[in-house]
Amino acid sequence: MKARTITLLSLTIIATMLLSTITLVMVSSVPAALRTKVWWSPKNYTLDNPVPDPWQATLFGMAGRYVPAIDIDPATIVLEGMFSPLGPPNEPYLTFYDMYLVVSFDGYDVLTAILLKAGHLIVGENNKVDLEITGQTYEGTPFSGTGKIQMFVPEPPPP
Numbered sequence: 001m002k003a004r005t006i007t008l009l010s011l012t013i014i015a016t017m018l019l020s021t022i023t024l025v026m027v028s029s030v031p032a033a034l035r036t037k038v039w040w041s042p043k044n045y046t047l048d049n050p051v052p053d054p055w056q057a058t059l060f061g062m063a064g065r066y067v068p069a070i071d072i073d074p075a076t077i078v079l080e081g082m083f084s085p086l087g088p089p090n091e092p093y094l095t096f097y098d099m100y101l102v103v104s105f106d107g108y109d110v111l112t113a114i115l116l117k118a119g120h121l122i123v124g125e126n127n128k129v130d131l132e133i134t135g136q137t138y139e140g141t142p143f144s145g146t147g148k149i150q151m152f153v154p155e156p157p158p159p
Contacts, residue, residue, distance in 0.1 A: 017034075036060065036069070038133050038147030041086055046152045047121075051111050054086055054104035057133055061146060069101035072143065076135040080117065083109040103133070121153045 037060040042052055057079070059069050074089050089103040114129045121127045129151060134144045 034143040036145035038145045044150045051107035053107035054108045055110040057103045058099040067145045069099040073139040080113040123153045
């Protein structure tokens with residue numbers, strides 16, 4: 001009886017180690033997500049104002065630390081996993097040391113994403129909401145980046 005218990009325990013340990021190794025190999029083959037910075041324009045919005053249309057996101061990437069904007073596949077860009085850009089982004093442009101890609105989103109899509117993400121907004125205060133943009137490079141490596149939009153909710157007028 002003891003020999004059977006030891007054999008069963010040994011087989012269980014071997015199976016666990018084998019499954020752990022297979023899982024580790026599968027997980028390590030998935031490319032790590034790259035990061036990008038996102039700047040929103042406009043970055044401030046008051047809830048009772050007209051919605052900006054379009055609302056623009058500038059994807060900013062420095063070679064080495066972030067995904068270069070020139071490598072981003074525009075067809076894969078999505079805001080908060082739900083909203084696609086209005087059309088193809090502007091051509092990436094280069095400054096002295098940075099690469100930028102400007103993507104335009106429908107203003108109501110961005111406002112909906114803010115309201116869904118915020119959960120609740122404090123009246124009479126500035127509420128900062130992080131919005132995430134995800135996508136892939138032309139090689140298929142995923143990237144993501146977040147940018148803040150500051151939203152002010154005015155007090156309701158007295159009756």
